[in-house]
Amino acid sequence: MFASSPRPRLPEALAAAVRPVALAQTRTFSLVEPWNDLIPGGSLRRGGTVAVVAPPGSGGLSLSLGLLSAASAESHWAAVVGVDDPGVVAIADLGLDLRRTLFVPRPGGAWAEATADLLEGVDLVLVRPPTRVSTRSARALGDRVRERGAAMIVLGAPRTPWPSPTDLSLEVVASRWHAGSRLEGRTLRVRITGRGGVRPVEREVTLPDRRGRAAAS
Amino acid sequence: MERLVAILVPDLTVETPDGATLRRSLELLDALGVLCPFTEIVRLGLYALPARAPRRVFGGESAVLEALAATVRETVGLEARIGVADGLFAAEAAAHAGRVVAPGGSDDFRRALPLTALGRADLTATAHRLGVRTVGAFADLAPGRVAERFSRAVGVVHRVARGELGELPGQRDASLARRLARLREVDRPDEQRGFFGQRAAGEARARAAALALRRRLGPEGVVVAAVVGGRTPEDRGSLRPWDAPPPPRDPGAPWPGQLRPPTPVTVLGRPAPIELRDGEGGSLEVRRGLLSAAPATIVTGGITRRVVWHAGPWPSVERWWVAPRRRAHVQLVLEGGEALLVRVESGRWWLVGVYD
Numbered sequence: 408m409f410a411s412s413p414r415p416r417l418p419e420a421l422a423a424a425v426r427p428v429a430l431a432q433t434r435t436f437s438l439v440e441p442w443n444d445l446i447p448g449g450s451l452r453r454g455g456t457v458a459v460v461a462p463p464g465s466g467g468l469s470l471s472l473g474l475l476s477a478a479s480a481e482s483h484w485a486a487v488v489g490v491d492d493p494g495v496v497a498i499a500d501l502g503l504d505l506r507r508t509l510f511v512p513r514p515g516g517a518w519a520e521a522t523a524d525l526l527e528g529v530d531l532v533l534v535r536p537p538t539r540v541s542t543r544s545a546r547a548l549g550d551r552v553r554e555r556g557a558a559m560i561v562l563g564a565p566r567t568p569w570p571s572p573t574d575l576s577l578e579v580v581a582s583r584w585h586a587g588s589r590l591e592g593r594t595l596r597v598r599i600t601g602r603g604g605v606r607p608v609e610r611e612v613t614l615p616d617r618r619g620r621a622a623a624s
Numbered sequence: 625m626e627r628l629v630a631i632l633v634p635d636l637t638v639e640t641p642d643g644a645t646l647r648r649s650l651e652l653l654d655a656l657g658v659l660c661p662f663t664e665i666v667r668l669g670l671y672a673l674p675a676r677a678p679r680r681v682f683g684g685e686s687a688v689l690e691a692l693a694a695t696v697r698e699t700v701g702l703e704a705r706i707g708v709a710d711g712l713f714a715a716e717a718a719a720h721a722g723r724v725v726a727p728g729g730s731d732d733f734r735r736a737l738p739l740t741a742l743g744r745a746d747l748t749a750t751a752h753r754l755g756v757r758t759v760g761a762f763a764d765l766a767p768g769r770v771a772e773r774f775s776r777a778v779g780v781v782h783r784v785a786r787g788e789l790g791e792l793p794g795q796r797d798a799s800l801a802r803r804l805a806r807l808r809e810v811d812r813p814d815e816q817r818g819f820f821g822q823r824a825a826g827e828a829r830a831r832a833a834a835l836a837l838r839r840r841l842g843p844e845g846v847v848v849a850a851v852v853g854g855r856t857p858e859d860r861g862s863l864r865p866w867d868a869p870p871p872p873r874d875p876g877a878p879w880p881g882q883l884r885p886p887t888p889v890t891v892l893g894r895p896a897p898i899e900l901r902d903g904e905g906g907s908l909e910v911r912r913g914l915l916s917a918a919p920a921t922i923v924t925g926g927i928t929r930r931v932v933w934h935a936g937p938w939p940s941v942e943r944w945w946v947a948p949r950r951r952a953h954v955q956l957v958l959e960g961g962e963a964l965l966v967r968v969e970s971g972r973w974w975l976v977g978v979y980d
Contacts, residue, residue, distance in 0.1 A: 464962035468889050468980035484830040494891040494977055495849040495861025501889075507826075509834055509866065510847040521837055521845075528833025530826075582961050589935045590886055590955050590963055590979065615979075619885030 436478035436531065436558055441612050441623040445577065447601055451478065451531075454553040458569045459562045461579035466595045468535070469501065469614050470577060471562045473621045475531045476502030478558075483507070484529035488514055488522050489537045500619030513537070519544040526551045526559075535562040545571035576600045580609065592616045594624055625790050627675040627727065630666075630715035631656070631692055632705040637669030643807075648700050650804050653869070655699040659691060664868050665804065667797030672715060675708050685724060709733055711790030717741050731787055735760025742781050743792065747774065759785045780842070789842050796843065801869035834866050855940050856953060857887045857965065858895070858976055881940050883953060888965045888977025895974035898966060899923040900931075900954075910937045910952045910968050922956060922964070924975055933957040937968070 435450035443449035451457070451474065459474075461467025468490065479485045480502055486509040487493060493512065499505055509529065514521040515537060522534050526548075534548075540563075549571055552559045561569045565578070581596035592613050600607040611624035633652070639645045649668055656663040656671055663673040675685065689706050696704040707718025710730035717737055718725050725733045737759040739748050747762075750773065756762050763785040770782045783789045837846045846866040854860040860882075862871045900908045902917035909916045919931045937952035953976065956964045963979035 462960075464960070464978050464980050466980065472889065482826065484826055486833075490890075492890050492892045492977075493849060493861075493863070494857060494887060494889040495863065496851055496857050496891075497885075497887040497889040497979075498849065499851050500885055500887060505849045505851065507830070508849065509830065509837075510849060510863070511837060511841065511845060512847055512863075514841060514845070517840060520840060524836045524840060525833050527836070528829040528831070584933075584957050584961065584963055586933055586935065586955075586957065589884065590957075592886070593963070593979070615886035615889075617885065619887055 434556075436483065437481060438474070439477045441621055442474060442477065444623065445597060445599060445610055445612060446474075446575065447599070451558045452574060453556040453558060455574040456549050456552055456559045456561060456569075458573040458576040459560055459579075460565055460568065460576060461562070461582075462564055465579050465582040466593060466614060467562050467564075467579055469497070469621075470579065470595065470597070470612075471533050471535075471560045472498055472501050472503060473614060474560055475533060476621075478531055479503045479507060483531055484509070485531040485533070486511065486522075486525040486529045487533045488525065489518050489535040490533070491537070497615070497619055500615070502620065519548060522548055522559075523551055526555050526557050530557050531560075532557060533560045533562065536567075539567070540570055542570040545569055549573075572602065574602055592622075625710040625730070625787065627708065627710050627730075628672050628712060628715040629675050629688065629692065630707050630709075630712070630719035631671040631673075631696065632707075632716070632719040633669045633671075633696060633700070633702050634705070635669075635702045636700070637667075639668060646803065646807060650807055652696065652699050653804070655695050656692065657871075659695060662862075662871070664864065665800060666712065666716075666795065667800055670716060670719075672712055689724070711784075711787070712795060713784050713789075713791050716795065734785070734787060735763060742785065743794075744778065744781060747778050747781065750774070763787070783842070789844075791843050793843065796865075796868070798867045801867055804869055838866065855882045856951070856967070856976070857883065857891050858967075861891055863893070881938075883938060886979060888963075888979050890980050891977040892975060895967065895976050896924060898973045898975045900966065900968075900973045908968075908973070909971065910939065913937065913939050913952075915954070919954070919956065922958070922966070930959040931956050932959050 434453050438446055438450050459467050459471045475485045484507045488511045491512045493510055511521050518536055522532055525532050563569055578598040579595050580598050583594045585591045592615060594611055595614050596609055596611050598607050598609050613622040613624050616622040636645055636649055645668060649665060653665045660673045663671055666672050685708060692706060693704055696702060705719050705722050707715055707721060707723050709715045709718040709725040714730050714734045735758060739751055739757055739759060739762055741759060751762055767782060771779055780793050784792050834846045844865050847863050848866050850862045850871060851860055852862045852871045900919045901921045902908055903920040908919055915937055919934050921928050922931055934954055934956050936954035939952040951967055951969045953965060953967050956966060964975060965977045967974050967976045
């Protein structure tokens with residue numbers, strides 16, 4: 408009889424106040440401007456998978472890499488799988504710390520195994536699958552990410568979606584270059600869809616700007 | 625597989641307790657790095673560099689080899705054996721033989737090597753019983769049969785014998801890079817320090833993962849990157865196998881004429897040939913620093929796309945080693961909104977990168 412009676416709930420604000428701060432921080436990877444504006448909650452959740460959806464050449468790679476930049480700058484190890492020809496200078500300009508970034512440019516058919524190997528050792532993994540993704544390997548990787556408390560970004564084109572539900576999906580819906588005597592910057596319009604039927608929102612971000620970084624639009 | 629120059633300095637292969645060999649090895653690495661910034665030390669006494677880079681400039685491979693031998697003589701006062709072939713395994717064997725294997729000849733060269741060149745006593749003994757005496761004969765064994773008879777490690781060696789992998793496991797001294805970096809640090813204590821505490825734990829985990837991956841994908845499967853000195857995105861981005869020594873070129877040195885950001889986030893390891901045409905379908909050139917006409921279309925891999933905007937050319941003339949190298953870069957935006965960086969060199973156009 409006592410067991411079934413509900414425990415009194417703390418008011419939301421009080422619950423937030425007594426929640427250990429350190430714990431909350433270690434459960435997420437931090438994001439800085441302008442990324443915290445794109446991600447609901449302002450940080451990347453440990454154990455979470457984020458899908459980035461963009462037609463090739465429209466900014467999806469910069470968007471995916473940018474999401475890793477703040478945590479990479481804070482000494483977390485990162486890995487980039489399936490990006491066959493990484494533009495090293497641009498990646499450094501975006502804010503990744505190359506001293507703690509591993510690249511697996513051409514994993515071929517072993518990309519999922521390679522990603523699983525990496526999740527044993529690094530906190531952040533960006534994957535651009537070079538071959539079709541089976542539902543089974545997508546799920547297995549999602550489970551691995553959760554177990555390890557890592558974060559995974561999966562980059563794909565609209566025609567090749569990640570076949571398993573993700574916490575968040577960022578889709579590049581428009582991409583516009585600003586150019587004078589040279590390329591000056593690009594505005595990406597990103598549609599952000601969370602889980603649980605929350606209405607998608609759209610945000611704009613400048614990526615890259617004229618210094619090769621991300622900036623609020 | 626990349627054509628490599630291997631430089632073998634027999635007198636630097638044995639380490640001395642006073643650290644003199646290590647110090648001289650580092651000195652030589654830096655000296656060779658001036659000739660070719662992509663020079664790496666594979667293990668004590670063995671250096672490698674891509675054959676393509678300096679050849680064009682020195683006017684032929686033999687001139688490159690002479691310059692390299694002279695550098696070894698002048699820097700450490702020792703004689704070097706130099707060889708050229710595709711992939712590190714064949715290149716080292718070529719250096720032992722003092723041979724320059726002609727382009728396209730590496731397969732035959734590798735196959736003719738005695739089985740002992742693979743450096744595995746267990747393999748040599750068993751294979752001899754099968755009547756297999758050369759690398760080529762071993763390569764012809766079906767992979768399934770090799771897996772049956774030998775350990776997994778020999779499976780990797782088999783892939784090297786078949787020319788599927790460029791280097792043997794263990795051919796590279798994985799710890800040497802770190803030791804040389806430490807030596808450099810002693811000389812230049814301001815440079816980046818190692819990791820401590822939590823960072824050390826993170827690094828150890830990452831190393832373990834990288835090792836596991838290398839076992840899975842081979843020595844070139846895991847790569848690390850660095851920004852080095854240079855003018856163009858393709859020169860400034862250095863990618864090297866994980867655990868290979870860091871490149872010597874200083875990114876902080878002034879590089880006048882450096883292309884300004886933004887930089888393509890995809891930079892092709894091997895630039896792809898393209899055609900750039902004007903409105904009439906004629907080929908474009910750069911004359912006295914100007915484009916001969918506005919680009920209207922670009923043809924890549926047989927597909928024609930419309931160019932809607934362009935900027936440049938940004939010419940760069942470099943005293944690249946000895947002879948000047950004239951290149952110019954142009955930025956393009958295509959009808960679909962993608963932006964590209966292309967380059968012209970000796971009248972030919974190349975796709976360098978994509979601003980993805």
